[in-house]
Amino acid sequence: GAGVSQSPSNKVTEKGKDVELRCDPISGHTALYWYRQSLGQGLEFLIYFQGNSAPDKSGLPSDRFSAERTGGSVSTLTIQRTQQEDSAVYLCASSLRETQYFGPGTRLLVL
C-alpha cells in the first residue's frame, strides 16, 4: 500500500519568507508526527497529532512554527519568517499503534 508522502521534496526559500510543508499519512493511521533533522544530527521532535485530541506542540522551537491536520488526515507544517537555522530535512511519520512509518522528508534550504 501507499506509504507516507511529503511535498515538496525540496524547497529553497529566502530568509523571511513563509513556507508550507505537506504530509499525507498512511490511510487509516490516526497518529501523525513531525520531526526535523539537521545535517548529521538526530531526530528533533516537533509536533504530534492523535485523532481529534489537542496536538502535542511541545517540540515546536518557536512561535514561527505551526501545524494543522485537517479532517484527521493531511497535515501542513508552516514556518513563518524563515531563518537560516530552519534549514533542515522535515520528516513526517504516521502510526496506527506504536510503530511509526516515515515519509521521505522535505529538504528545506533557507538562503
Next chain:
Amino acid sequence: DAKTTQPPSMDCAEGRAANLPCNHSTISGNEYVYWYRQIHSQGPQYIIHGLKNNETNEMASLIITEDRKSSTLILPHATLRDTAVYYCIVRPLGTSGSRLTFGEGTQLTVNP
C-alpha cells in the same frame, strides 16, 4: 526509554549475512526492541520489532537473547542498497504518541 549501545560502524560483503548487534542491558519487561535504518538522504525506514521472541519478516530477522539484554539484527543476504545507518531503540508498550529518539546507530557499509 532504556539506553542502547551499538558499534559505530560495520562492513559486510555483498551477498553475505550482516549481523548488527545491540546492547540494551537496562531494558524493562514492558519494552520492545525496535530497529530502523536511514539510507543517506532518505527518511528513516522501519525494519522490525520484537518483545522477547525472535522475529522475522521480509526484510530481516531479529534475535533477542533470553535475558533480553541484547539483540542482533540479521540481514540474511546483504545488498549494496542495505548500506545505511541502523538504529536500535527500546520503547515501552503503549507508546503511541511518544516521540522517537535515535542514538548514534551503526553505519553499515556493504561492499561489492
